[in-house]
Amino acid sequence: MKYIDKLRNSGLRPTKQRLQICEVLFNTEKTFHFTINELERKIKDKIDSKISLATIYNTVHAFEKKGYLKQIPVNSNQTYFDTNTTDHHHFYNLKDGKLIDLENSDVGPINIKRKIDGKKIKSIEVLVKLED
Amino acid sequence: MKYIDKLRNSGLRPTKQRLQICEVLFNTEKTFHFTINELERKIKDKIDSKISLATIYNTVHAFEKKGYLKQIPVNSNQTYFDTNTTDHHHFYNLKDGKLIDLENSDVGPINIKRKIDGKKIKSIEVLVKLED
DNA sequence: AGTGTAGTTTATAATGGTTCTAAACAACTG
DNA sequence: CAGTTGTTTAGAACCATTATAAACTACACT
Numbered sequence: 001m002k003y004i005d006k007l008r009n010s011g012l013r014p015t016k017q018r019l020q021i022c023e024v025l026f027n028t029e030k031t032f033h034f035t036i037n038e039l040e041r042k043i044k045d046k047i048d049s050k051i052s053l054a055t056i057y058n059t060v061h062a063f064e065k066k067g068y069l070k071q072i073p074v075n076s077n078q079t080y081f082d083t084n085t086t087d088h089h090h091f092y093n094l095k096d097g098k099l100i101d102l103e104n105s106d107v108g109p110i111n112i113k114r115k116i117d118g119k120k121i122k123s124i125e126v127l128v129k130l131e132d
Numbered sequence: 133m134k135y136i137d138k139l140r141n142s143g144l145r146p147t148k149q150r151l152q153i154c155e156v157l158f159n160t161e162k163t164f165h166f167t168i169n170e171l172e173r174k175i176k177d178k179i180d181s182k183i184s185l186a187t188i189y190n191t192v193h194a195f196e197k198k199g200y201l202k203q204i205p206v207n208s209n210q211t212y213f214d215t216n217t218t219d220h221h222h223f224y225n226l227k228d229g230k231l232i233d234l235e236n237s238d239v240g241p242i243n244i245k246r247k248i249d250g251k252k253i254k255s256i257e258v259l260v261k262l263e264d
Numbered sequence: 265a266g267t268g269t270a271g272t273t274t275a276t277a278a279t280g281g282t283t284c285t286a287a288a289c290a291a292c293t294g
Numbered sequence: 295c296a297g298t299t300g301t302t303t304a305g306a307a308c309c310a311t312t313a314t315a316a317a318c319t320a321c322a323c324t
Contacts (some may be wrong), residue, residue: 002168024135071207072207073205073206073207073259074205075203075204075205075206075211079139079207080211085229089253091141091203091246091248093248093251094254100248102231102244102246103246105245106244106245106246107242107243107244107245108242108243109237110239110240110258111240112234112238113237113238113239113240114223114234114235114238114261116223116232118264119185119223119225119262119263119264120262120263120264121224121260121261121262122260122261122262122263123260123261124259124261125258125259125260125261126242126256126258126259127205127256127257127258128214128244128247128253128255128257129253129254129255129256129257130251130252130253130254131251131252131254132250132251132252
């Protein structure tokens with residue numbers, strides 16, 4: 001199976017639930033953004049069996065820790081995730097809470113001139129809020 | 133009084149509570165970042181009387197809407213606010229959840245080349261996550 | 265000053281996303 | 295196949311935030 005090795009290599013047991021979630025998250029043409037709520041619905045639509053909400057949370061966090069998902073910093077009551085783990089940025093439509101990918105070429109290089117002693121930069125994320 | 137006009141000009145009645153919160157938020161040498169929880173503690177420390185938590189939420193949201201405070205997009209279970217409403221960005225120390233201001237000159241101009249029809253850019257915010 | 269109105273504060277309840285719990289279950293090892 | 299460890303699950307707990315609705319207060323107008 002497609003995702004069994006990926007999971008095993010990450011030290012995650014390839015359980016039925018995780019494989020199903022992999023299908024929903026990664027077996028797509030395009031990457032996408034989601035909240036846990038939206039993912040839950042997507043899973044319900046795609047598979048017959050039910051996956052517990054706790055498992056969805058566990059799995060998403062496990063995948064994030066392994067670098068298969070990214071959290072997007074947005075002010076919202078819900079946490080947004082992205083299946084696109086490459087360096088890129090986002091538009092955030094304040095009206096409907098939807099995110100739109102911004103290619104790196106749409107933003108240009110960002111050069112952080114200041115350094116903090118003993119710290120490394122893990123990521124640089126640009127959020128462009130949109131209004132009407 | 134210092135803040136009465138500021139409030140009145142914004143269409144906010146200068147109540148005792150709002151004036152006290154103004155003192156805590158704006159009568160400082162340096163701007164700062166805070167969560168509602170931290171602000172509540174700060175208020176308790178500074179004044180004798182008690183301000184209801186609901187009022188603190190109401191006031192912070194009112195001030196944000198008027199542009200006296202900014203929300204900072206960070207992934208955290210709590211909402212972070214900033215009394216520095218000028219255009220600037222943030223380091224986010226993943227270890228302790230603390231924010232550090234990044235002057236605009238530390239980042240350089242950010243030029244968003246892509247446009248979304250019918251939408252205006254309200255803000256551009258850069259979050260630089262730091263790890264050890 | 266006194267009165268009416270609209271805006272504000274308050275304690276408390278409700279909401280809702282997320283995490284915890286601990287028991288049942290499933291994947292792996294030998 | 296048995297033991298161990300990791301995983302799933304339903305439901306409870308947690309906690310930041312928002313809603314409620316009653317008491318209160320700033321303000322405009324006499």
